[in-house]
Amino acid sequence: MESFEFQRYVTIGQHMPTGSPIHHLDPRTRIVGVLLLMLAVTFAPGLSGLVVALVGALILTGVARVPINYALKGLLAPLPFILFLVALQVLLGPTMLPSRQVEEAALAVLWHWGPFTVSTFSIVSGLKILLRFPALILIITLFSASTSTAETVHGLTSLLRPLQKLKLPVQDFVLMIQVALRFLPLLAREAERIAKSQASRGAEWGTGRSGLLRRARQALPILIPLFLVSLQRAENLAVAMEARGYRSFSARTSLVQLHFRPKDAVALSGCLILAAVMILL
Amino acid sequence: MNPIISVRDVTYAYPAAGHHAGTSEREALLNVSLEIHEGESVAVVGANGSGKSTLARHLNALLLPSRGQVRVAGRDTREVIHHPEIRRTVGMVFQRPDDQVVASVVEHDVAFGPENLGWPRERIRAQVRAALEAVGLWEERLRPPHMLSAGQMQRLAVAGVLAMRPSCIVFDEATAMLDPAGRRAVRELMRDLHQQGLTTISITHLMDEALEADRVIVLHRGEVAFDGTPATVFRRSEELRALGLDVPTSARVAAALRARIPGLPEHLITVEDLVAALETLPRSAEPATRRMDSPAELDIASPHPAAGSPLIEVTDLGHTYMRDTPFARRAIRDVTLTVDEGLAHGLIGPTGSGKSTLLQHLNGLLRPQEGAVRISSFDLTDPACDVRAVRRMAGLVFQMPEMQIFEQYVGDEIAYGPRLAGLEGETLRERVRWAMTLVGLDFEGFKDRLTFALSGGEKRKVALASTLALQPNILLLDEPTAGLDPGARHELLAHLQQLRAPEEGITIVLSSHQMEDIAALCRDVTVMSQGTTVASDGVSAIFGDADRLEAWGLAAPAAAEIATELNARGWSLSQDIIDEHQLVAALTERLAE
Numbered sequence: 036m037e038s039f040e041f042q043r044y045v046t047i048g049q050h051m052p053t054g055s056p057i058h059h060l061d062p063r064t065r066i067v068g069v070l071l072l073m074l075a076v077t078f079a080p081g082l083s084g085l086v087v088a089l090v091g092a093l094i095l096t097g098v099a100r101v102p103i104n105y106a107l108k109g110l111l112a113p114l115p116f117i118l119f120l121v122a123l124q125v126l127l128g129p130t131m132l133p134s135r136q137v138e139e140a141a142l143a144v145l146w147h148w149g150p151f152t153v154s155t156f157s158i159v160s161g162l163k164i165l166l167r168f169p170a171l172i173l174i175i176t177l178f179s180a181s182t183s184t185a186e187t188v189h190g191l192t193s194l195l196r197p198l199q200k201l202k203l204p205v206q207d208f209v210l211m212i213q214v215a216l217r218f219l220p221l222l223a224r225e226a227e228r229i230a231k232s233q234a235s236r237g238a239e240w241g242t243g244r245s246g247l248l249r250r251a252r253q254a255l256p257i258l259i260p261l262f263l264v265s266l267q268r269a270e271n272l273a274v275a276m277e278a279r280g281y282r283s284f285s286a287r288t289s290l291v292q293l294h295f296r297p298k299d300a301v302a303l304s305g306c307l308i309l310a311a312v313m314i315l316l
Numbered sequence: 317m318n319p320i321i322s323v324r325d326v327t328y329a330y331p332a333a334g335h336h337a338g339t340s341e342r343e344a345l346l347n348v349s350l351e352i353h354e355g356e357s358v359a360v361v362g363a364n365g366s367g368k369s370t371l372a373r374h375l376n377a378l379l380l381p382s383r384g385q386v387r388v389a390g391r392d393t394r395e396v397i398h399h400p401e402i403r404r405t406v407g408m409v410f411q412r413p414d415d416q417v418v419a420s421v422v423e424h425d426v427a428f429g430p431e432n433l434g435w436p437r438e439r440i441r442a443q444v445r446a447a448l449e450a451v452g453l454w455e456e457r458l459r460p461p462h463m464l465s466a467g468q469m470q471r472l473a474v475a476g477v478l479a480m481r482p483s484c485i486v487f488d489e490a491t492a493m494l495d496p497a498g499r500r501a502v503r504e505l506m507r508d509l510h511q512q513g514l515t516t517i518s519i520t521h522l523m524d525e526a527l528e529a530d531r532v533i534v535l536h537r538g539e540v541a542f543d544g545t546p547a548t549v550f551r552r553s554e555e556l557r558a559l560g561l562d563v564p565t566s567a568r569v570a571a572a573l574r575a576r577i578p579g580l581p582e583h584l585i586t587v588e589d590l591v592a593a594l595e596t597l598p599r600s601a602e603p604a605t606r607r608m609d610s611p612a613e614l615d616i617a618s619p620h621p622a623a624g625s626p627l628i629e630v631t632d633l634g635h636t637y638m639r640d641t642p643f644a645r646r647a648i649r650d651v652t653l654t655v656d657e658g659l660a661h662g663l664i665g666p667t668g669s670g671k672s673t674l675l676q677h678l679n680g681l682l683r684p685q686e687g688a689v690r691i692s693s694f695d696l697t698d699p700a701c702d703v704r705a706v707r708r709m710a711g712l713v714f715q716m717p718e719m720q721i722f723e724q725y726v727g728d729e730i731a732y733g734p735r736l737a738g739l740e741g742e743t744l745r746e747r748v749r750w751a752m753t754l755v756g757l758d759f760e761g762f763k764d765r766l767t768f769a770l771s772g773g774e775k776r777k778v779a780l781a782s783t784l785a786l787q788p789n790i791l792l793l794d795e796p797t798a799g800l801d802p803g804a805r806h807e808l809l810a811h812l813q814q815l816r817a818p819e820e821g822i823t824i825v826l827s828s829h830q831m832e833d834i835a836a837l838c839r840d841v842t843v844m845s846q847g848t849t850v851a852s853d854g855v856s857a858i859f860g861d862a863d864r865l866e867a868w869g870l871a872a873p874a875a876a877e878i879a880t881e882l883n884a885r886g887w888s889l890s891q892d893i894i895d896e897h898q899l900v901a902a903l904t905e906r907l908a909e
Contacts, residue, residue: 050420050460051642105642183460184420213418221414231681232720235712236733236783237704256732259722267719268415275416278378278408279476280400280432290427290440 051180053100058181062190064299068306069178075310076170084316085166091309092173101180109176110169117168125161126151188213189291229260319351320484320515321375326384344370346538357510359526360519362535363560363801364772368519372488376406407477411489413469423457429480447479466667467498484515492799495666495829497869521801523564524874551583560803565874566590572900577907591881599906624657627692627823634686635673647673648847660816662834663827665844666869671827675792679710711788715795717779727763730782751785755811773804793826797833809836831873835894856892875899
């Protein structure tokens with residue numbers, strides 16, 4: 036009976052210290068590398084580039100010693116949404132294109148009914164979505180599994196330091212990310228507690244009887260306390276941080292020193308090459 | 317000597333109505349003046365809403381007075397330029413362990429304060445090490461904080477403050493959420509720090525804890541009611557009770573004894589004073605060894621009802637959270653529990669010993685992965701078991717249930733469950749009225765009150781009533797009195813005693829870190845340790861064995877500790893003493909000629 040384990044479906048934001056080679060890289064390398072790969076996946080124009088992306092992401096997941104089936108579980112939650120997008124793309128795709136391409140696409144029409152048109156072209160664009168989203172989710176999961184919040188924060192602080200010269204609130208921004216990352220699993224746990232508590236009062240959670248309207252009505256008793264609890268925790272944390280002398284624009288120092296080693300250079304060039312292949316293929 | 321903190325005529329009102337519900341109509345602090353000197357240890361007590369935390373937040377410039385002035389080491393807190401130095405000088409440790417941890421590695425978290433001060437790396441490193449060694453967490457420096465126990469996390473919070481080299485530390489109910497072992501460790505740490513010359517200010521609901529300070533300040537409705545040594549403050553027991561507070565257990569026992577034995581001096585407050593005074597009195601020879609049959613014999617107010625047949629049976633229960641994922645974590649194994657119908661059964665054990673997980677199995681929120689759970693005629697191992705019926709039969713009230721209130725009006729909140737169960741109109745109204753009466757909320761007076769504007773104790777009652785409104789046969793309570801002030805706590809315990817009485821006939825299973833709660837309510841108690849049940853017996857058998865309790869990371873109720881203290885001096889009182897009534901009765905018997 037796992038109906039209450041919300042954390043089970045939140046793979047993003049869970050750190051997994053497996054001690055793999057990826058875990059030992061400088062966090063800055065991981066941040067820049069992941070950003071490169073995500074950009075490449077997002078903008079890769081061709082089907083073959085995306086196949087490379089998905090295969091690459093799977094291999095990296097293996098290298099990081101993150102169990103593949105666990106990483107894939109993270110796809111379950113957004114799967115209906117992805118499938119919906121794919122269906123939309125396959126059935127309505129060509130109508131959303133500029134006119135010249137519509138003519139080309141129209142040549143390859145396979146099936147036509149009312150507003151729906153399926154062509155080889157729309158099938159290809161549907162396939163692209165089917166490859167693109169899983170690759171993106173895998174890469175994000177991989178990053179959060181290999182990088183602790185502390186590493187993320189130190190990496191970001193170091194990478195964004197030049198912007199501080201422009202009087203941009205870099206520290207506040209980084210801290211915002213840090214707190215958001217820390218709160219994600221906490222919120223899942225809190226939501227779980229609240230759902231359980233309402234279930235004890237007769238709400239229908241985990242009893243296998245839930246229509247759409249019922250679900251909507253259940254959501255309110257959970258969302259309101261969850262919202263209030265998050266606000267309160269955020270306030271508590273803010274006060275605790277202030278009490279320890281945190282201020283924006285103070286000259287903060289850091290206990291941690293980051294080291295960019297040769298292996299980081301190798302990893303980064305690897306990411307660059309992979310990204311280039313995705314875009315150019 | 318110059319005061320390290322001086323508060324002069326401070327008045328504070330929270331801004332904007334509704335922002336901090338309930339306090340907006342009056343000042344949270346009113347003309348408060350006090351001075352705290354270097355090296356003092358001060359306890360600040362007061363009922364919920366008396367302004368304790370508001371005062372604490374003025375001491376390091378987290379709040380600035382609306383009127384009046386606060387000076388820390390001579391610096392006015394209104395001058396923003398002084399804030400870094402003020403916050404370095406006066407550190408704060410808060411109530412909830414996981415709300416004050418910023419970083420995801422222990423040593424990074426300790427470094428957070430020094431980093432904010434802009435100290436050079438080498439100095440930070442040295443301070444972090446010193447602080448972690450002082451609280452005994454140096455070995456844990458590379459672990460993520462959420463892997464620590466609640467008690468360790470509070471010590472981590474203390475380390476985070478110590479690393480800034482403060483001269484004063486404010487503990488804002490820092491032990492309220494901890495189990496007895498964690499509480500003991502933090503209290504010892506407070507004592508050590510005080511002995512090393514630090515000024516400590518402890519805000520607390522626990523009078524036994526306040527007794528350890530050199531000075532006690534009592535707040536009531538934002539004003540200083542009393543300020544003096546524990547001996548002078550705690551002799552005003554009547555006045556303190558009127559303020560929703562109490563006196564320490566030892567003082568209560570002394571007062572009760574004096575009513576029967578005029579030879580006892582007045583105003584004995586501490587355990588040491590009480591024991592010393594008792595030693596001077598003539599005592600009768602050791603009575604024939606006689607076991608007290610049950611605590612109920614003396615506690616006339618709340619006799620335990622006759623036990624029925626076993627209503628709950630748990631055998632060899634095991635549960636793993638996030639099973640089949642890399643985060644799998646075993647919570648309980650080989651748990652066995654039997655609860656008889658119509659009784660109150662206690663669950664005790666350190667944080668993380670599996671009490672909550674067990675409770676969640678008792679109303680079908682969790683289904684058994686290993687072993688079996690039977691609730692009345694329901695077998696939870698049977699996949700076809702009607703879970704909804706189980707949940708109607710056994711109502712579970714989580715820790716801090718007031719956090720889960722979501723309706724605007726008290727009446728609607730309590731009606732939520734029965735309404736889902738199909739009740740409406742007059743029947744629903746009657747049901748809500750019945751539930752509210754059970755917890756001592758006046759139906760007409762409270763049904764249209766706004767939930768967010770209630771006091772902490774009232775919210776707790778609403779949450780309890782909203783579960784009782786389903787008319788459960790079994791009431792499962794997780795830490796029902798945590799965070800309540802003494803007045804609200806006594807009231808809640810009295811209502812729970814009524815629920816257990818034959819007229820209502822509700823079987824209660826409750827977990828608590830407050831051994832006094834268990835002693836007041838339960839006949840039997842089950843001890844959990846490291847995810848399994850290690851003992852199950854009558855309360856006096858469990859609480860009579862101080863060594864075993866300590867080994868489990870628990871503590872005996874305060875009355876039992878006093879009895880142990882006396883027995884160490886050859887009083888040979890019964891081992892079965894677990895509450896004040898029994899202690900007073902046993903002592904009266906021994907002292908009366």
